[in-house]
Amino acid sequence: MSRVELLSPEGLRIDGRRPAELRKITSTTSVLSQADGSAYLEHGNTKVLAAVYGPREARHRALVIHDRAVLNVELNLAPFSTGERRRRNKNDKRLLEIAQFVKQTFEPVVITTLYPRSQIDIYFQVIQHDGGTLQACINAATLALIDAGIAMTDYVCACTAGWVEREAAIDLNYTEESADTSEMTIAMLPKSSKITLMQMESRLHVDKLDEVIALAGEGCKQIHEVLDKTVRDRAEDLARKMAV
Amino acid sequence: MNITFHAPAARTRATTGSHKQSKQYAVDQDMEVDGEQDGDAEGTAFKDPTLHVVTPGEVITADTAFMRGHGTYILDEKVHASVAGVVDRVNKLLSVRPLHTRYTGEIGDVVVGRITEVAQKRWKVDVSARQDAILMLSSVNLPGGVQRRKQESDELQMRNFFMEGDLVVAEVQAFFGDGAYSLHTRSLKYGKLRNGSFISVSPALVQRCKSHFHSLPCGVDVILGLNGYIWVSAHVPQNLDEIDTELVYSNKNKEDITPNDRESIARVASCIRALAQEFIFINDTIISFAYEASLQYKLREMTKKEIMQAVAAEAVQSVNNMKG
Numbered sequence: 001m002s003r004v005e006l007l008s009p010e011g012l013r014i015d016g017r018r019p020a021e022l023r024k025i026t027s028t029t030s031v032l033s034q035a036d037g038s039a040y041l042e043h044g045n046t047k048v049l050a051a052v053y054g055p056r057e058a059r060h061r062a063l064v065i066h067d068r069a070v071l072n073v074e075l076n077l078a079p080f081s082t083g084e085r086r087r088r089n090k091n092d093k094r095l096l097e098i099a100q101f102v103k104q105t106f107e108p109v110v111i112t113t114l115y116p117r118s119q120i121d122i123y124f125q126v127i128q129h130d131g132g133t134l135q136a137c138i139n140a141a142t143l144a145l146i147d148a149g150i151a152m153t154d155y156v157c158a159c160t161a162g163w164v165e166r167e168a169a170i171d172l173n174y175t176e177e178s179a180d181t182s183e184m185t186i187a188m189l190p191k192s193s194k195i196t197l198m199q200m201e202s203r204l205h206v207d208k209l210d211e212v213i214a215l216a217g218e219g220c221k222q223i224h225e226v227l228d229k230t231v232r233d234r235a236e237d238l239a240r241k242m243a244v
Numbered sequence: 245m246n247i248t249f250h251a252p253a254a255r256t257r258a259t260t261g262s263h264k265q266s267k268q269y270a271v272d273q274d275m276e277v278d279g280e281q282d283g284d285a286e287g288t289a290f291k292d293p294t295l296h297v298v299t300p301g302e303v304i305t306a307d308t309a310f311m312r313g314h315g316t317y318i319l320d321e322k323v324h325a326s327v328a329g330v331v332d333r334v335n336k337l338l339s340v341r342p343l344h345t346r347y348t349g350e351i352g353d354v355v356v357g358r359i360t361e362v363a364q365k366r367w368k369v370d371v372s373a374r375q376d377a378i379l380m381l382s383s384v385n386l387p388g389g390v391q392r393r394k395q396e397s398d399e400l401q402m403r404n405f406f407m408e409g410d411l412v413v414a415e416v417q418a419f420f421g422d423g424a425y426s427l428h429t430r431s432l433k434y435g436k437l438r439n440g441s442f443i444s445v446s447p448a449l450v451q452r453c454k455s456h457f458h459s460l461p462c463g464v465d466v467i468l469g470l471n472g473y474i475w476v477s478a479h480v481p482q483n484l485d486e487i488d489t490e491l492v493y494s495n496k497n498k499e500d501i502t503p504n505d506r507e508s509i510a511r512v513a514s515c516i517r518a519l520a521q522e523f524i525f526i527n528d529t530i531i532s533f534a535y536e537a538s539l540q541y542k543l544r545e546m547t548k549k550e551i552m553q554a555v556a557a558e559a560v561q562s563v564n565n566m567k568g
Binding site: 036055057066111146147150151152154189190191228231234235236238239241 | 295297299300301302315317319324326327328329330342343344345346360368370374375376422423424448449522523524525
């Protein structure tokens with residue numbers, strides 16, 4: 001079987017992007033009326049809906065921590081989200097792992113000590129999967145948490161980067177992801193440039209690591225601008241409506 | 245009451261040139277601030293001069309003279325925002341008010357809540373706050389209005405007073421150490437809710453005012469809970485001396501609710517939903533105006549988005565006309 005050519009001789013990727021070019025990001029907040037905060041985010045064809053409930057009374061006694069809030073993250077992949085239609089088990093290890101990553105990413109950023117004995121639930125619905133699910137989930141969660149008015153020290157912006165054939169490339173899509181490329185997701189606090197998550201499952205030559213990290217970090221900064229605009233527009237809109 | 249924060253660019257200070265005009269917050273005249281504290285605040289650009297919107301991680305001011313309030317944290321001696329919202333300033337205190345968040349109560353607030361659990365000597369009440377509020381057996385009135393110590397027999401019949409799922413109106417009496425609210429219903433104004441329907445709106449839309457119990461001219465009573473829970477019910481004549489105290493915990497609606505009453509209740513509820521959807525402050529005046537504006541539509545049309553918008557817009561217009 002011949003391998004798919006991921007990088008054209010002109011240096012363009014399979015979907016026509018340049019290596020350091022992000023896919024188009026669209027985002028809206030407050031899309032669900034029942035949730036305390038919600039967001040819908042698209043990275044190209046990857047579409048995620050995030051809903052935040054809380055901080056609210058912990059549903060199970062065992063969950064209660066007396067001096068801070070508990071984060072609970074659940075992820076669901078719609079059966080129609082992938083190329084091959086398939087219903088996934090709720091206990092799919094892959095999904096549980098992503099949920100766990102999101103939880104670990106947000107635990108140091110959300111100021112949970114302000115909400116003792118309560119619980120914050122983050123639910124994701126992946127509507128379309130085209131690579132970069134984890135980054136899309138983290139970015140959507142950031143928007144939804146801010147929309148719910150939950151205190152955080154900073155935004156969390158996530159971005160993937162990898163080594164595609166002979167160059168570092170950003171924001172890999174499904175074709176690139178599945179073609180045995182080494183891919184890394186990092187989540188960053190854009191104001192301080194601190195990294196809260198760094199995840200990689202494949203091999204990458206150590207000489208290329210710095211370049212990939214730098215590229216992903218650059219992507220996080222760009223994503224931050226997009227998210228910040230969404231949040232700011234929404235806040236200004238509400239403030240103006242309330243000023244009437 | 246509508247508090248707006250005015251950007252300090254307008255208030256120029258009569259001081260020496262060491263203070264830069266670009267500084268975000270001019271400290272009040274009575275405060276002594278020396279020129280060295282002139283920090284250049286980051287992210288100073290905001291479009292509307294009366295609104296100062298910040299997002300998490302943004303530096304509000306680098307001036308150490310300010311104290312941090314809610315929605316902020318201090319890092320490297322600078323005040324940062326931790327939520328997205330509008331900056332409120334009271335003298336030296338800076339806080340950020342998120343526009344869309346859970347209820348944060350104060351003592352004396354009137355709230356509407358739903359009983360979620362009957363526990364030992366207490367009920368747990370969902371008031372859309374960060375934790376369930378607690379209603380102690382010792383802070384309710386007994387049927388018959390007798391004042392006495394609550395006994396074991398009262399503890400055993402707690403479900404006869406309030407059951408899981410019952411709606412109550414109560415007042416915030418105190419806070420517990422962990423921030424949970426303690427409620428009381430020790431007044432004939434408070435107690436179990438009947439004869440009506442329930443609406444939940446964003447808590448930011450209900451503001452503190454003199455009274456939260458209103459009788460509208462259309463023959464409907466409204467209780468505006470400060471936690472964003474609203475109760476719309478058929479009018480019951482309120483004469484606090486003649487209330488039958490035995491009926492305070494009754495589970496029966498009154499019998500003579502006419503179809504007209506029911507329609508009015510549903511219409512007022514739809515009006516409140518319309519106002520909430522447009523994120524407009526909810527008070528008795530605007531509800532009355534919205535009700536009048538809605539009369540030109542059939543009740544079943546009131547769930548349509550464009551009609552809700554039209555009703556809300558007309559109500560706002562009427563309020564503005566009234567103000568002059």
